[in-house]
Amino acid sequence: MSKYKDKEGEVLFSLGGQWVSWAHTLVxxxxxxxALVVGIALHYHKIVKNEHYGYPDEWFPSVSATIGDRYPERSFFMIxxxxxxxxxxxxxxxxYLxxxxxxxxxxxxVALTGVFRTLTCGGWTYITSTDDHDWHDILMISYIVATLPWTTGCIALSPANPRAIQLRKYFAGAFFGTLVPLIYFFIQHKVHKVAGAYTTYxxxxxxxxxxxxSFDAITALDFSSFEIVVKDNTGLSKGKEKATAGVYSAGFTFTQTFDTIASVYHGFVFWTTLTSLGVVVWFFPLWYMGISGFEAFIMTTISPLxxxxxxxxxxxxHNQRTIHFLSLSGIASYLIxxxxxRLCALGFGVFxxxxxxxxxxxxxxxxxxRFESKVLGLMAGLILSSTAKFIWQTNNPVWPIMHAENGGWNGVGLGLAVVAVxxxxRRAPLTTGSNDKELKGSPSLAAFGIGGLLFGLHSLLSDTSTMILWVWEGFPIRGPYSSTHGWCTVAAMTVGLFAGVARPQVTGGYLAFVAGASGAMVLTFFSHWTGYLGALAIATYLMAVSVPLLSSAVRKSPAVSFGVGFLLYNFLVLFHVWVVAYAFVPGGSLVREHSDWVQMTMMAFIGLGVVNYNRSVPRRQEPKAKRQAASQHKKYFGVATLAVNIVFLCAAYRRFPTNDYKPYHPxxxxxxxGIWTIHFSLDNYMWSSEYRMRDLIKDAELDVVGLLESDQQRIIMGNRDSTQFLAEDLGMYVDYGPGPNKHTWGAALLSKFPIINSTHHLLPSPVGELAPAIHATLDVYGQLIDVFVFHSGQEEDKEDRRLQSEYLAELMGSTDRPSILLSYLVTKPLKGNYNTYVSDKSGMNDVDPSDRNRWCEYILFKGLKRIGYARLSRxxxxxxxLQIAKFVVPKDADEIMQQKALSAEERNRRVTESQVPKDWRFPSLFRGKGVRGHRYHVFKKPRYYN
Incomplete structure (x- = not known):
């Protein structure tokens, strides 16, 4: 620091630039x-305590607890x-200068990003989670997201100072690497409630x-000869290309960045259009309760023929802009x-x-x-599609089953799609319509590879929760969880994609195929974490092998390799529907419950594609200099894909379970x-129905609800999981029930009360469709309550339903705890199998034996005081x-025995609503015409009991 006299414009004051860095770092x-020192000194036990544990299980405070709401440490920090x-x-x-x-x-x-980071830092600093939890999180996430372009940009622009560059890479890598264990231990604390996990976090x-x-402190090395006069005395801004090995500086342009983003987004549009076809087609057989004829639209994919x-x-x-623009009719079909x-418009878009x-x-x-860039855009688009579905809790926001009323962003998505096209x-095509560089190999084998690859990508990777639900077996949690571990699948996909780009001859080889096939086998036959390790292996392999399979297939006749490839993909799509829909399709019984056959067929198809690739791949490697010169586009796509991963992590942070699950009348x-058959979350107008379901469940004040026909984790159903949205938005625990590899139409349980344990059952079904059941034990006001959710087989299979009634009666009779059955029984009241469900063997009682206008949905109970019953129109x-019942939970074993000892007459004695305490009554908004089309019907009003 020096001081000068004010003579003839001389500098009065100068400061070495490094002091700006040191001042920033020090303060x-x-x-x-x-804040840490003051907090530990004054409020140690309070700031180490969290919602689950305190000292000595937790003994070191988190950043948020330290700088949060307590005076005076918060004031020290803010000043x-x-x-x-x-x-x-x-x-x-x-x-910037x-x-x-x-x-x-x-x-x-980079400079604008730095300003933005500084502003968001002030935002999450001065707006604490107590002040406004949402804005605190939004600003915190924005800060973390902006850290990616800030760090990568600073590395790219680093002057010729090797030590500074090395330190920046070290600190940036350590920063993003730390996010992985950070998230892991937060999950251990938040979801698994592990003592001490929050201290490690x-x-x-x-x-x-x-x-x-520390990353920003490195600027002191660059500013050391930089005077605040302000001018650059040493010309450090020169010569950075040599120091950074040309990683970013070579050819960085806004145009190329924009083209990369457009390519990834257009890949996203392709996967959005393709993945929406199944769920839209599925609407029609649901409506017709059988094959409708509209299933033929799945053949629109074979257009490459x-x-x-x-x-x-x-x-x-030569007219790619035109045909790509026409493909947007699939995105625009939501307007119909x-x-x-709407299906016709979507089918044309898929075509x-x-x-x-x-x-x-x-x-x-x-x-x-250019070819590799298109492949990267297509495959990174799949990662973006899976990320978007995670953010929207398994619904793609621009699907044609979405619109503004149910959370869709269709207009925004369509506008961006037009710009992306x-x-x-933008660039002119490079061929004249024939490929003079066709390699050796078989177009038929290439077609098998493309068919298997597309099916694997679509059926397993189009939603991050699909394979997690394959290995899900209920509570307690012994494996991955959809909202907290989905990023692991995306990370595996990302690693696989760039491994395929970097080493196609390795990922397209036979050893890699064996590894991928092994992963598919482990996923198919194992559960919990073991099964999920297989899932990560197959996710990595499918993305990695996509590059060599596409590169070899495109050198053959595209009509065969892609046209027939999509035809084989359609065969696998039907195959993996037939294994669960066998009771409704001709010849379905031949493949009944054989998802293992589907997986083996998929891998066999991919294996044939691998054989073709190894026959056709050139053995001569390109010169290293040429490969390095062509690598610039990979870095653009690498940064773009990394950005998508960070967006996913931020969304995962927002979706962490709150554990704030409060019943309505504790x-x-x-x-x-309640019990409700939700028809796969498609309403009668082909819109996704989660929002409307949520509103009815909330207005009915349901603490526990069984959902049937809830398994949507197949291509034909969109690879969705409505229970994620309902559970997170309503603040409920969720058991998805038997997973998609268990071949049922689904049974799920949502509960405001902790699910202590749950087991999944497949009831005897020698002829017809499988009957799923959940047996869950809930902690309800300190009392253990058993809840059964069950979907019986169809009407035509009488023997199946008889066997199922005996199995379930024995299961319900195996517990002495208070119990509730939320079910779909397919029987008439007081007749046939009804008398097996309601029997001494099961110990269960009907919620209202006088209700003779039932056929499917029933609520049974034992050991509880049933106080009300109602039926709500859909x-x-x-x-x-939606059928609902109210119960008062006994406080001890004596009260439970009293309820079990009541005679049928005493138990079913009705009272008027005026005789029931106010908090025991059903909501009044469903009286008369009700609300949003929902009203009390059949008896027109709720029934109450003594």
């Missing part, structure tokens, strides 16, 4: 350290963090703070209210999408870099239970009403 560390803002803005400004370069926009982007959280500040026609193929290659016409993408791959196949098709020990949500 930032003081802000956190002072010093406010002081930090001055050096922080100065640091960002100096970095140091790195700006004529013709480069990157310095400006706290150490990783503090590590993030240290690494984040038309590329066998030379003139048409030439037209497609009529389900049949054009498969046709246009195949034509694009053919056109770009003569240029390795123009950018995606003061009266009232439990309201409006157009589904084809089945």
């Amino acid at each position: 930032a560390y003081i802000a956190f350290a002072s 010093f963090i406010a002081i930090t803002s001055g050096p922080r803005f100065a640091l960002v400004g100096l970095w 140091l790195t700006r370069k004529s013709g480069s926009r990157l310095p400006r982007v 706290a150490f990783f959280e503090w590590s993030l703070i240290i690494l984040d500040i 038309f590329l066998a026609n030379g003139p048409l193929r030439s037209f497609a290659v 209210p009529n389900p049949t016409v 054009m999408s498969c046709f246009s993408w195949t034509a694009t791959l053919v056109a770009e196949s003569v240029h390795e870099v 123009f950018a995606f098709s 003061e009266d020990r009232v439990m309201t239970a 409006d157009s949500i589904t084809d089945t009403e």
Whole structure:
């Protein structure tokens, strides 16, 4: 630091640039350290305590607990963090001045990102989670997201200072690497409630703070000869390309960045269109209760067959913008209210999408870099699609079953898709419609590879919860959980994709195939974490093998390799539906319950594609210099895919279970239970019905609800899971029930009360469809209550239903605890199998034996005081009403015995509503005409009992 006289414009004051960095570092560390020291000194036991444990199980405070709401540590932190803002803005400004370069926009982007990070830091600092939990989280997540472009941008722009570059890479890698154990231990604390896990999490959280500040402290090395006059005395902004090995500086342009984003988004549009076809087609057999004829629309995917026609193929290659634009009719189909016409528009979109993408791959196949960029866009689009479905809790926000009323972003998605098409098709095609570089190998074998690959990607990877539910076996949690471990699948997909790009001859080899097949086998035959390790293996392999299989298939006749490939994909789609829908399709019994056959067929198809690739792959490696020169596009897609991963992690943070599950009337020990057949969450107008279901369940004040026809984790149903949205939005625990590999139509349980244990059952079904059941034990106001959720077989299979009634009666009779059955029995009251369910063997009582107008849904109970029963009309949500019952939970064993000892006459004595305490009554808004089409019907009002 020096001082000069004010003579003839001389500088009065100068400051070495490094002091800005040191000031920022010092004050930032003081802000956190002072809060930590003061907090430990004054409120140690309070700041180490969390919602589950306190000292000594938890003995070190988290960052949020330290800087949160307690005085005076919060004040220490806020004062010093406010002081930090001055050096922080100065640091960002100096970095921009140091790195700006004529013709480069990157310095400006990085500087704006730095300003944005500083503002969001102030946001989550001064808006605590107590002040406004949502905005605190939004600003915190925004800060973390902005850290990615800030760190990568700073590395890219680093001046020729090898030590600074090395340190930046070290601290950035350590920062993002720390996120993995951070998330893991947060899950251990939040979901599994492991004692001490939050203390370990706290150490990783503090590590993030240290690494984040340390990364910015490295600027002191670059600013050391930088005077605040302000000018660059040493020209450090020169020569950075050599120091960074040309990783970012070579050819970085806004245009290429925009093209990369457009390519990934257009890949997202392809997968959005393709994955929506099944769920839209599924609406019609549901409506007709059998094969409708509309199933033929799944054949719209075989449009690449038309590329066998030379003139048409030439037209497609040279008019890509037109055909890609036409494919957007699938995204725009949401504008059509009529389900049949909407399906037609979507079918045309799928037809054009498969046709246009195949034509694009053919056109770009003569240029390795451009072809590889298209493949990366297509596959990264799948990762983005899975991420979008995770954010929207397994619904894609631009599917044609979505609209504004149920959370859809269709208009935004369509607008972005139009922009993406123009950018995606900006460059002229490189071929004239014929491929002169066709390699050796068989187009038929290539078609098998494409069919198996597309089916694997679609059936297993289009939603991150699909394979997790394959290995789900109920409570206690002994494996991955959809909302907390979904990113592991995305991470495996990302690693697999770039492994395939980097080493296609390895990932396309036989050893890699054996590893992938082994993963598929483990996923199919094992549960819990063991099964999920197989899931991660097959996820990595499918993404990795996509690059070699696509590159070899595109060099063959596209009509065969892709047209027939999509036909084989359709065969596998039908195959994996037939294994569960065997009772409704001709010849279905031949493949009944054989998901293992589906997996083996898929891997056999992929294996044939691998054989073709190894026959056709050139053995001569490209020169290393040429491969390095062509690698620039990979870095763009790498950063784009990493950004998608970070968005996923931020969404996962937002979706962490809150454990704030409060019943509606705890003061009266009232439990309201319901049973509802939800028809796969498609309403009568072909819109996704989760929002409407949520509103009815909330208005009915259900503490426990059984959902039937709830398994949607198949291609034909969109690979969805409505229970995720319902559970998280309503604040309930959820057991998905038997997974998609158990071949049922689904049974799920939502509960405001903790699920202590749950087991899944497949009841005897020698002829007809499988009957799923859940047996769960809940902790209800300190009393253990057993809840059974059950879906009986169909009406035609009488022997099945008889065997199922005996099995379930024995299961219910095996417990002496108070119990509730929420079920779909397919029987008439007081007749036939009804007398097996309601019997001395089961010990169960009918919620209302006088209700003779039932056939399917029944609520049974024992050991509880039943105080009310009602039937709610469904409006157009589904084809089945919602039945609900209210119970008072006994406090001890004596009260339980008293309830069991009541005679039928005493138990079923009715009273008027005026004789029932107010908090025991059903909601009044469903009286008369009700609300949103829901009203009390059949008896027109609830029934109450003494």
